[in-house]
Structure formats: C-alpha cells, structure tokens
Amino acid sequence: MQNAMLKEDIYYVGVNDAARRVFDELIPLPDGTTYNSYLIKGSSKTALIDTADPPKTDVLLKNLENTGINKIDYIISHHGEQDHSGSIPALLLAYPGAVVVTNEKCRSELCSMLKVTPDRFKIIEDGEELSLGNKTLKFIFTPWVHWPETFVTYLAEDKILFSCDFFGSHYAFNAKDGLFVENTDVVYLPAKRYYAEIMSPFRSVIRKNLEKIAGIDVKILAPSHGPLYKSMDFITECYSQWSSDSVKNEVLLAYVSMHGSTEAIAEYFGNALKKRGIEVKAFNLGDADIGEIAMALTDAATAVIGSPTVLAGPHPKAVFAAYLVKALRPKTKYLSVIGSYGWGGKMVEQLADMLGSVGAEILDPVIVKGYPATDDFAALDALADTILEKHRDLGLV
Numbered sequence: 001m002q003n004a005m006l007k008e009d010i011y012y013v014g015v016n017d018a019a020r021r022v023f024d025e026l027i028p029l030p031d032g033t034t035y036n037s038y039l040i041k042g043s044s045k046t047a048l049i050d051t052a053d054p055p056k057t058d059v060l061l062k063n064l065e066n067t068g069i070n071k072i073d074y075i076i077s078h079h080g081e082q083d084h085s086g087s088i089p090a091l092l093l094a095y096p097g098a099v100v101v102t103n104e105k106c107r108s109e110l111c112s113m114l115k116v117t118p119d120r121f122k123i124i125e126d127g128e129e130l131s132l133g134n135k136t137l138k139f140i141f142t143p144w145v146h147w148p149e150t151f152v153t154y155l156a157e158d159k160i161l162f163s164c165d166f167f168g169s170h171y172a173f174n175a176k177d178g179l180f181v182e183n184t185d186v187v188y189l190p191a192k193r194y195y196a197e198i199m200s201p202f203r204s205v206i207r208k209n210l211e212k213i214a215g216i217d218v219k220i221l222a223p224s225h226g227p228l229y230k231s232m233d234f235i236t237e238c239y240s241q242w243s244s245d246s247v248k249n250e251v252l253l254a255y256v257s258m259h260g261s262t263e264a265i266a267e268y269f270g271n272a273l274k275k276r277g278i279e280v281k282a283f284n285l286g287d288a289d290i291g292e293i294a295m296a297l298t299d300a301a302t303a304v305i306g307s308p309t310v311l312a313g314p315h316p317k318a319v320f321a322a323y324l325v326k327a328l329r330p331k332t333k334y335l336s337v338i339g340s341y342g343w344g345g346k347m348v349e350q351l352a353d354m355l356g357s358v359g360a361e362i363l364d365p366v367i368v369k370g371y372p373a374t375d376d377f378a379a380l381d382a383l384a385d386t387i388l389e390k391h392r393d394l395g396l397v
Contacts, residue, residue, distance in 0.1 A: 018172035032172030042132025051087035078164035080109030105149035169226030196294035255306025312345035
C-alpha cells in the first residue's frame with residue numbers, strides 16, 4: 001500500500017491485507033482487511049499510532065521508511081491484540097529511542113504476549129495529554145471496545161480521532177485510490193459485520209463510550225481497520241442503532257439437517273413466519289457464514305435454532321450456533337428450538353441450557369419424531385402464531 005497524507009505532517013502508513021480471508025481462524029473476511037497505522041510528525045516529537053499484524057511488519061517498516069522520517073519517539077498502542085501491536089518488537093529494534101505509550105492494562109498484555117520489556121513503556125491515564133511540540137495527543141479510555149484496555153487518541157489541533165477498533169470495518173482499500181469513505185452504501189455491510197462479530201457482546205458499554213466521545217469536534221475519524229471517515233455522523237448513527245435495545249420484526253432461523261427431516265421442518269416454519277408478515281433470515285448451518293448470522297442477530301427480535309438429534313444431543317453445528325448466540329449476547333427478545341429425533345435424547349434440554357444465559361424468553365420448542373406429519377406442521381404454525389403475538393407485544397407489527 002502506498003503512503004498517503006491525511007494532513008500536513010500526518011501520514012497514513014497502514015498495510016493492506018486484501019487476500020486475507022479468515023481472522024482469528026474464526027471470522028470470515030470476504031472483503032479482506034487493513035491494519036491502519038498513522039505517523040504524526042510534530043515540531044519536537046514524532047508519534048506512530050498503532051502498528052500492524054506480524055506477517056506485515058516488513059511492509060509497515062517500508063512504508064515508514066518511505067516517509068523520509070527516520071526517528072520515532074512514541075509508539076501509541078491502543079490495544080494489545082496482535083493485529084494492532086504485533087509489529088512493536090520490530091519497531092523498537094528499528095527505532096531504539098522509541099517508547100510505547102499505553103495504559104497499564106495494555107502494558108501488561110504487551111509484556112506477556114510480545115515480551116516487550118517494562119522499561120520501553122510510558123504509561124498514561126484517561127484524559128492525559130502528550131505534546132509533540134505543535135501537536136497535542138489526548139488519550140481517552142474506551143474500555144471493552146472490544147478489550148478491557150482499549151483507548152482512543154484525539155489529535156486536538158487537526159481534530160482527528162484515532163479510534164482503534166471502534167468504528168472499524170474489515171474492508172481492504174488501497175491508499176492510492178483514496179483513504180476515505182466516499183459511498184456509505186459500500187462500507188455499511190462491512191462495518192455492520194465488524195460490529196456484529198466483534199463489538200455486539202459489549203453493546204451496553206459501547207453506548208457509554210459513544211456518550212464519552214460525543215462532544216469531541218472530529219473532522220477526520222481514523223479507525224484501525226477499513227477506510228476513514230470525513231465525519232462521524234454516519235458511523236456513530238449506525239452504532240447507536242446497532243447497540244440500542246430496539247429490534248426488528250425479524251426471525252433468525254439457523255438450522256442443520258442430516259437426512260431431510262429438520263430441513264423440511266425449517267422450510268415449513270420459515271414460510272409460516274413469512275405468511276404472517278415476519279421477515280425471516282434463514283441460514284443452513286452446513287455452509288453458513290457466521291458473520292452473516294451475527295449481522296442478523298443484531299436486529300432480530302427472535303432467533304430459532306433447528307437441529308436433528310445426534311447421539312442423544314444436538315448436532316455439533318447447532319451447538320456452535322447456540323454458542324455463537326450465547327457469546328454475542330444479542331438484544332434478541334425470544335428464542336426457540338425446532339428439530340427432529342429418531343429414538344430419543346436431550347437435544348432440546350442441552351440447547352435450552354446453552355441459550356438460557358442470553359436473557360431472552362425461551363418459547364416452547366417443536367420437536368418431531370422422524371419426518372414431520374400433519375400434527376407437527378400444526379405445531380409449527382402455533383409457534384409462528386406465538387412469535388407473531390410476541391412481536392405485536394413489542395409494537396413491531
């Protein structure tokens with residue numbers, strides 16, 4: 001990726017990773033990603049904002065060399081995760097006078113994960129400022145966005161907020177084609193996917209952190225992944241909606257089938273919901289993208305998991321779906337289980353136990369012995385009616 005200048009003496013030195021397709025060996029990356037890093041040259045000191053994932057360290061070092069600036073005084077580490085911090089050891093070797101500026105929690109993480117020695121740190125507190133001469137960095141702690149140590153940095157004179165993972169998106173772009181979002185339609189789904197997969201479990205603290213930065217005059221929003229914004233209005237409005245308690249007249253239906261019975265149950269049930277005016281986001285867990293499931297959970301008033309019975313319990317992919325719901329802690333109001341069995345088991349009890357901690361009301365399941373018959377379809381219609389009434393109670397219909 002070629003270097004670009006945000007403003008005079010403020011360089012984008014980030015790294016494009018367009019070919020990457022999985023993050024943390026878990027999250028699909030259909031649009032790749034970037035590791036955004038920014039170099040700020042003040043009249044007396046120079047600061048680097050975040051680094052890059054370890055495999056891209058050489059690219060980051062080359063980008064820094066291309067700026068013509070041969071001295072870095074401070075490396076601001078917003079977040080200990082390696083996609084932001086992984087190049088720090090190499091940078092400390094390349095720039096031996098540099099110190100890592102971070103908070104105490106992040107220092108502890110970097111010492112343990114990257115083996116950075118304690119003498120290479122400058123520890124800062126919430127609201128503390130750091131002078132680069134003619135430029136001032138103000139540090140604002142935003143914990144649990146999405147790790148406990150995360151903070152953001154505000155460059156006061158240029159009104160730039162370096163927001164780390166806050167407001168990011170896994171969306172690869174090339175700096176030579178422009179740093180900024182020009183069409184919000186293009187970035188909306190990558191940003192929502194990023195929120196759903198990474199931020200949604202922390203939506204209550206996200207609301208608090210939105211309030212914390214609301215009064216800051218920001219002309220450029222510079223996250224650590226994906227393109228930059230010329231205004232905070234669009235993305236903060238999205239975050240306000242996604243992190244709110246409001247839900248939509250939608251049902252997430254995630255199912256897996258082995259011999260066709262559960263698939264027939266899920267298809268009938270999905271159509272029954274649609275006939276009642278409820279939007280259905282259906283996913284076959286055999287090949288579903290978990291990012292799309294996470295996005296659907298961001299809005300859905302109800303989530304239903306469909307599973308056959310395997311060795312007296314739920315199908316492993318249904319277990320994964322239930323675990324995902326539990327881990328993401330969505331604002332979903334109602335949960336249920338549909339599925340089938342051959343000779344018996346505790347599939348419903350095991351899924352219900354996993355889903356119980358979400359805090360949503362669990363509606364009576366519909367479990368079929370073998371292939372569904374007339375009475376079974378009637379039970380699915382009854383569950384669809386129950387969901388419709390529940391959605392009416394929420395004012396969604």
